[in-house]
Amino acid sequence: xxxxxxxxxxxxxxxEQAGDLPAAxxxxxxxxxxxxxxxxxxxxxxxxxFTLGETKAARAVLAELDHAGRAEVPGAxxxxxxxxxxxxxxxxxxxxxxxxxxxEIRWERILATDIDDPEAQRHLRALHPGVPRxxxxxxxxxxxxxxxxxxxxxxxxxxxxxxxxxxxxxxRDERLDLPLALKVLHPHLAGAAREETRxxxxxxxxxxxxxxHPGVVAIYDLDEATRSLVMEYVEGGTLRxxxxxxxxxxxxxxxxxxFARSLLRALAYVHGAGVVHGxxxxxxxxxxxxxxxxxxxxxxxxxxGAAASGQGTPLYLAPEQFRGASPSAATDLFAAGAILWELAxxxxxxxxxxxxxxxxxxxxxxxxxxxxxxAASLRAVIDQLIAADPARRPAAAAAALAALDxx
Numbered sequence: 119x120x121x122x123x124x125x126x127x128x129x130x131x132x133x134e135q136a137g138d139l140p141a142a143x144x145x146x147x148x149x150x151x152x153x154x155x156x157x158x159x160x161x162x163x164x165x166x167x168f169t170l171g172e173t174k175a176a177r178a179v180l181a182e183l184d185h186a187g188r189a190e191v192p193g194a195x196x197x198x199x200x201x202x203x204x205x206x207x208x209x210x211x212x213x214x215x216x217x218x219x220x221x222e223i224r225w226e227r228i229l230a231t232d233i234d235d236p237e238a239q240r241h242l243r244a245l246h247p248g249v250p251r252x253x254x255x256x257x258x259x260x261x262x263x264x265x266x267x268x269x270x271x272x273x274x275x276x277x278x279x280x281x282x283x284x285x286x287x288x289x290r291d292e293r294l295d296l297p298l299a300l301k302v303l304h305p306h307l308a309g310a311a312r313e314e315t316r317x318x319x320x321x322x323x324x325x326x327x328x329x330x331h332p333g334v335v336a337i338y339d340l341d342e343a344t345r346s347l348v349m350e351y352v353e354g355g356t357l358r359x360x361x362x363x364x365x366x367x368x369x370x371x372x373x374x375x376x377f378a379r380s381l382l383r384a385l386a387y388v389h390g391a392g393v394v395h396g397x398x399x400x401x402x403x404x405x406x407x408x409x410x411x412x413x414x415x416x417x418x419x420x421x422x423g424a425a426a427s428g429q430g431t432p433l434y435l436a437p438e439q440f441r442g443a444s445p446s447a448a449t450d451l452f453a454a455g456a457i458l459w460e461l462a463x464x465x466x467x468x469x470x471x472x473x474x475x476x477x478x479x480x481x482x483x484x485x486x487x488x489x490x491x492x493a494a495s496l497r498a499v500i501d502q503l504i505a506a507d508p509a510r511r512p513a514a515a516a517a518a519l520a521a522l523d524x525x
Contacts (some may be wrong), residue, residue, distance in 0.1 A: 139321070157200045164183070180204040227343055272300060274287050284302060287301075297353075298338070344372060357403040358403075360400075373409050379519060381517075386515035394450055398457065401415075434453040447514065456503075458499075483500060
């Protein structure tokens with residue numbers, strides 16, 4: 119830091135202690151002219167301008183800090199606390215200026231990180247005195263904090279599912295009057311230490327958002343500030359729910375063939391777009407209707423040829439992945455085969471103890487799994503898909519799809 123910059127900071131401190139806030143502002147402006155990246159001094163200047171009632175000037179000073187803390191830029195995580203404090207000041211300015219909706223969104227952004235923040239809770243109660251605010255109230259919810267907070271657009275209806283990193287809610291877009299699925303990363307992923315996890319989550323969401331196919335769940339919007347994304351709601355639930363609630367498996371040959379065609383058709387499109395799903399499992403397959411599969415939750419998705427972003431779910435991992443291989447179209451095909459094996463047999467193709475003993479060993483389908491002669495091609499395709507050697511699997515999902523219709 120230059121001597122001039124140091125002098126400006128020292129003089130600003132002296133002026134502030136003496137109660138001469140305009141002089142402190144002038145010195146801080148001089149310092150930031152020489153050191154525009156000094157975020158703490160920028161926040162300090164914004165606070166002084168706010169205290170002096172110079173709202174417009176304070177907004178101009180704080181806007182850059184607020185934006186940098188939420189943007190995907192190197193070192194953005196280091197600005198998170200300062201950006202949060204800037205956001206509080208901007209929320210107060212919004213209230214002072216009568217921009218109550220903007221203020222509400224800013225306070226809810228704070229609650230997205232800490233649902234129990236007392237200042238945010240207090241201001242939101244003042245903005246909406248008739249609306250209960252509490253972590254146990256799930257009758258209201260929002261894009262920002264699905265734990266009792268509400269915005270003007272999304273209303274929480276119910277929880278659809280919860281995993282180790284995120285929860286998915288059924289919400290209603292009250293502007294468009296449409297049901298949607300809202301996926302929100304858990305608050306413990308908001309900190310700087312989980313920046314890489316968040317970046318991977320949104321990178322994978324952007325990969326999936328570029329895909330447009332009936333067999334791929336549509337992603338409509340994402341918001342990194344609230345750690346959330348808005349998706350198409352597929353009302354049929356997951357294949358895992360069907361297997362659990364339906365007694366184990368669909369027994370109709372035509373329905374099993376429809377499942378296989380739908381899954382392979384979606385995979386053919388995804389792979390043709392240069393994308394690998396990376397985490398195929400029954401819990402990540404949604405159902406539009408019986409036999410109509412939709413790929414969701416690209417938790418391990420990556421552009422083909424890029425560094426691996428996920429290791430998938432052990433029961434559906436291809437043998438080569440246990441030896442360190444990255445997700446690929448071939449590993450997706452193995453996972454598809456394991457899923458179809460489970461659909462046909464009513465139980466997983468492997469158990470956890472099988473993975474420890476010999477991950478390469480995947481037994482052929484039991485004879486009673488597909489007794490209908492009309493299912494002979496499906497049995498053959500499943501056997502090819504679960505081959506331990508990736509070279510023995512179908513060359514592509516499209517090839518497996520074509521093989522289903524061979525007599």
